[in-house]
Amino acid sequence: MSEMKDMIIEVVERIFKEKVEKETVDLLEANQWAEDVWQLILENEIHQVAVKEENGGAGGDYEDLFHLYRLVGKYAVPIPFVEHTLANLILEFININPHTELSTVHLAAKPLELTAGKVSGSLDHVPWARYAQKLVTLATEKGTQSLIVVDLKEAHIENHTNLAAEPRDSLQFTDGKILASHPLTEEQHEFLTKLQTAATVSKMAGAIDRAYELSVQFSKEREQFGRPIHRFQLVQQHLAVLAGEQAISAAALENSIALLQKGEAGDEIAFARLKLDDASRIVATSAHQVHAAIGVTHEHRLHHYTRRLWAWRDEDFHEKYWKKQLAKNWLNSSNTIWDVLTKKKQVEHI
Amino acid sequence: MNLPTVQFTKEQELFREEVRTFLQQELQKGTFQTKCDSWLSGSDPAFSRIIAEQGWIGMTWPKEYGGAERSSIDRYILTEEFLAIGAPVAAHWFADRQTGPLLLRFGTDYQKNFFLPKIVKGECFFAIGLSEPNSGSDLASVKTKAEKVEGGWIVNGAKTWTSNAQDAHYMVTLVRTEPVTEKKHQGLSQLIINLKSEGVTITPIRYLTGEHHFNDVFFDNVFVPDEMVVGTLGNGWAQGLAELAYERSGPERILSTFPLLNEAMEELKRQQDIEGLAQISKLVAELWSLRNLSIGVAKVLEEGGEVGVSAALVKSVGTKFEQKIPEIVRLLLDVYPQLHADRAVDRYLAESTLHAPGFTIRGGTSEVLYGIIAKGVLAG
Numbered sequence: 001m002s003e004m005k006d007m008i009i010e011v012v013e014r015i016f017k018e019k020v021e022k023e024t025v026d027l028l029e030a031n032q033w034a035e036d037v038w039q040l041i042l043e044n045e046i047h048q049v050a051v052k053e054e055n056g057g058a059g060g061d062y063e064d065l066f067h068l069y070r071l072v073g074k075y076a077v078p079i080p081f082v083e084h085t086l087a088n089l090i091l092e093f094i095n096i097n098p099h100t101e102l103s104t105v106h107l108a109a110k111p112l113e114l115t116a117g118k119v120s121g122s123l124d125h126v127p128w129a130r131y132a133q134k135l136v137t138l139a140t141e142k143g144t145q146s147l148i149v150v151d152l153k154e155a156h157i158e159n160h161t162n163l164a165a166e167p168r169d170s171l172q173f174t175d176g177k178i179l180a181s182h183p184l185t186e187e188q189h190e191f192l193t194k195l196q197t198a199a200t201v202s203k204m205a206g207a208i209d210r211a212y213e214l215s216v217q218f219s220k221e222r223e224q225f226g227r228p229i230h231r232f233q234l235v236q237q238h239l240a241v242l243a244g245e246q247a248i249s250a251a252a253l254e255n256s257i258a259l260l261q262k263g264e265a266g267d268e269i270a271f272a273r274l275k276l277d278d279a280s281r282i283v284a285t286s287a288h289q290v291h292a293a294i295g296v297t298h299e300h301r302l303h304h305y306t307r308r309l310w311a312w313r314d315e316d317f318h319e320k321y322w323k324k325q326l327a328k329n330w331l332n333s334s335n336t337i338w339d340v341l342t343k344k345k346q347v348e349h350i
Numbered sequence: 351m352n353l354p355t356v357q358f359t360k361e362q363e364l365f366r367e368e369v370r371t372f373l374q375q376e377l378q379k380g381t382f383q384t385k386c387d388s389w390l391s392g393s394d395p396a397f398s399r400i401i402a403e404q405g406w407i408g409m410t411w412p413k414e415y416g417g418a419e420r421s422s423i424d425r426y427i428l429t430e431e432f433l434a435i436g437a438p439v440a441a442h443w444f445a446d447r448q449t450g451p452l453l454l455r456f457g458t459d460y461q462k463n464f465f466l467p468k469i470v471k472g473e474c475f476f477a478i479g480l481s482e483p484n485s486g487s488d489l490a491s492v493k494t495k496a497e498k499v500e501g502g503w504i505v506n507g508a509k510t511w512t513s514n515a516q517d518a519h520y521m522v523t524l525v526r527t528e529p530v531t532e533k534k535h536q537g538l539s540q541l542i543i544n545l546k547s548e549g550v551t552i553t554p555i556r557y558l559t560g561e562h563h564f565n566d567v568f569f570d571n572v573f574v575p576d577e578m579v580v581g582t583l584g585n586g587w588a589q590g591l592a593e594l595a596y597e598r599s600g601p602e603r604i605l606s607t608f609p610l611l612n613e614a615m616e617e618l619k620r621q622q623d624i625e626g627l628a629q630i631s632k633l634v635a636e637l638w639s640l641r642n643l644s645i646g647v648a649k650v651l652e653e654g655g656e657v658g659v660s661a662a663l664v665k666s667v668g669t670k671f672e673q674k675i676p677e678i679v680r681l682l683l684d685v686y687p688q689l690h691a692d693r694a695v696d697r698y699l700a701e702s703t704l705h706a707p708g709f710t711i712r713g714g715t716s717e718v719l720y721g722i723i724a725k726g727v728l729a730g
């Protein structure tokens with residue numbers, strides 16, 4: 001574990017707590033975002049946490065970064081922190097210097113077409129593209145898959161949003177100039193899908209943390225029949241279910257990160273993603289039930305978390321993708337599922 | 351709630367290999383039959399003695415009592431390998447899981463010296479005597495009573511649902527040693543009762559399958575010597591609570607139907623059913639997630655942390671998961687559940703379906719656990 005982690009988490013959580021009010025999150029719906037929070041992130045060099053020291057960063061690790069993603073989810077922070085830092089993490093992975101300009105990344109889509117250094121094609125649901133200057137994405141040329149960097153000035157951009165009003169834009173490229181490209185092996189591609197998935201899992205775990213906390217708090221404050229509603233057994237059952245899903249999601253995230261950090265992340269990233277899909281549904285359902293009518297108003301902040309959960313679960317490498325992937329991994333494997341769960345193949349005899 | 355993550359060491363991975371290889375070999379030799387829910391319904395004293403010969407009963411206990419002073423993570427690995435393959439470990443399960451730790455924590459030197467080495471050798475099995483006909487969830491209302499006499503106690507009353515009393519030698523029995531007051535949790539004590547004593551009658555209660563797993567245990571003026579009182583007289587409730595953490599968070603709360611899941615996946619692979627594998631991957635993901643939680647609790651327990659709420663969490667979510675496996679598998683494969691079927695998947699499905707209702711009842715009902723979790727959540 002990186003020693004910086006606790007300190008950075010504390011600093012960032014303080015910033016988010018102070019600066020990200022309900023109204024700040026609401027900005028997205030007015031086609032704005034929290035530029036002042038982003039400035040604070042830049043000033044404190046939080047976006048450099050996982051960037052290598054030789055590239056001017058703090059040299060932190062996945063663990064630091066993914067815990068920050070969890071906070072972004074927990075406070076529904078309307079800034080492209082995950083996208084920018086993930087883009088840079090991926091660039092470093094293929095030995096390209098990280099960007100200082102605002103960047104975004106989109107991997108879970110049909111790759112663009114690359115011909116003699118020019119890209120064409122379209123991409124949907126690209127996060128934060130309208131605000132970003134550079135995009136890291138995939139392109140194919142004669143069957144070879146590459147990671148490419150393009151300037152977003154090369155794209156025609158149409159604004160769209162996801163269920164939570166986060167920017168998810170459509171891009172059209174016609175012979176766009178690329179800034180860099182790097183062929184990806186099958187293994188590298190797989191690793192990048194896992195990084196992207198772990199990032200999404202982190203955000204989801206954070207939103208679950210918050211929906212759970214809001215529900216517990218509300219159950220203590222709201223009174224009916226002359227007593228706080230947490231005194232009713234069936235309300236308690238919702239709280240118990242929420243606590244269970246929160247604890248399981250947190251453990252799934254922590255274990256995924258630990259495995260990524262050790263370079264041993266196999267099917268587990270997919271497991272975490274599949275579990276968080278269920279947890280999102282259960283948490284959103286129970287949290288709304290506990291809050292009743294007030295929770296479905298725009299006035300209340302619960303929807304910032306539940307809408308994100310509903311949006312994020314269908315984004316990037318989602319449940320359907322991973323179920324298929326796991327089935328493919330297992331179809332002709334001689335390992336039983338117990339071998340997979342206990343990572344049998346990695347045991348070397350000493 | 352954030353629980354620690356556990357990374358197994360190389361030695362631990364090798365230990366897992368050792369256990370797995372041993373169990374595979376014994377299975378091939380025909381030493382035992384695999385089954386679902388083997389930790390409660392698979393009592394085989396002869397097999398337990400084979401396990402004891404490996405040094406695998408009481409493996410975390412001090413060497414002076416015959417233990418190996420291994421870590422509780424080692425024990426976790428061992429027990430989950432038993433459950434994964436479906437080995438019949440019920441005979442020694444309670445003694446290894448909770449009686450040993452109870453005695454190590456609260457027992458007298460005499461009790462430790464007398465019982466622990468016997469448990470380690472697989473010669474002494476324990477039953478858990480808590481529930482009574484009129485005291486289930488409301489356990490503090492137990493009526494079985496012990497009255498002081500010269501040199502010991504005279505016990506009268508009855509316990510019920512006592513798993514495996516038919517194979518056990520002793521039972522840790524929650525009894526009232528003082529009259530009930532306003533504070534009903536006080537005045538309860540834990541007595542170790544020799545089940546071969548005069549006045550003890552054990553009669554089978556047949557499980558809905560007709561099988562014999564649990565019992566009624568009656569006490570008619572049973573004499574229990576003073577040295578068989580565990581810990582402090584009147585402190586039985588608090589001592590019992592300490593046991594519950596071990597009882598509720600272990601791998602047996604997520605893996606009771608695992609052999610079915612494993613076999614179902616092998617069957618789907620044989621049939622090259624990629625759609626079926628994709629469907630079942632959700633169960634695997636859920637199991638992975640629950641296992642993280644359960645191992646996390648084991649780690650906190652080992653470090654002496656408080657796990658009452660998280661153990662209740664593992665049990666309530668884990669047992670629901672155990673119940674879900676047969677319900678999903680039956681829709682993914684052509685199956686016909688039968689307890690004596692030739693095909694393993696049919697047999698496991700039968701065992702899982704028929705034993706499932708008990709999962710969310712034994713060791714504390716889910717409703718009661720929800721109450722504990724909610725209380726913990728609201729206090730936190």
Ligand SMILES: Cc1cc2nc3c(=O)[nH]c(=O)nc-3n(C[C@H](O)[C@H](O)[C@H](O)COP(=O)(O)OP(=O)(O)OC[C@H]3O[C@@H](n4cnc5c(N)ncnc54)[C@H](O)[C@@H]3O)c2cc1C
Pocket residue numbers: 233477478479480481482485486487488510511512513514564708711712713714715716717718721
């Ligand atoms: C397979 C199996 C093995 C067992 N083995 C043992 C054993 O070895 N030793 C032993 O001592 N016991 C054993 N038991 C008994 C077990 O501990 C009890 O069944 C359990 O504690 C519940 O008690 P009860 O069955 O009397 O149900 P009750 O307590 O009568 O409950 C009936 C219903 O009411 C609900 N309920 C009760 N109180 C509350 C509350 N406060 N809030 C909300 N709902 C509530 C319960 O959840 C349940 O749905 C075993 C049980 C089973 C099924």
